[in-house]
Amino acid sequence: MADTSKLIKLSDSDEAIAHASEDIRGRTMKDSAGEDIGKVDDLLLDPSENKVRFLVVASGGFLGIGKDKTFIPVDAITRITDDAVHIDQTREHVAGAPGYDPELIDVPDDADYYGSVYGYYGFVPYWTPGYAYPSYPVY
Secondary structure, X not given: OOOHHHOEEXXXXXXXXXXXXXXXXXXXXXXXXXXXXXEEEEEEEEOOOOEEEEEEEEEOOHXXXXXXXXXXXXXXXXXXXXXXXXXXXXXXXXXXXXXXXXXXOOOOOOHHHHHHHHHHHOOOOOOOOOOOXXXXXXX
């Protein structure tokens, strides 16, 4: 199993997105019906493989800015546009995702937690044998 305790926020790393146009942080997250879920606040990186594993999505709060945060596996992305990231889940399903409280801990380091998030969204964890990193259609 991969060492999931090493996932870090892109914003806390020395890594950078090669082209600014490919940085999805700040884009609106849309559900399978096209409804707004929130904003992509950050990306969780697996530095050992240099891959993004989760989107950190902020929703709620004053004027919809960042009160609640949730992790969504990158596997849920169905397409990326210039202003939005679309996923294959409903807004209601995302609202019921395993809890994450950024006030208590910045980034969980528990494989059980990450596994529960993958399972909740219907995906196998990236450390599972045979896992294939997703490719994303960009429109």
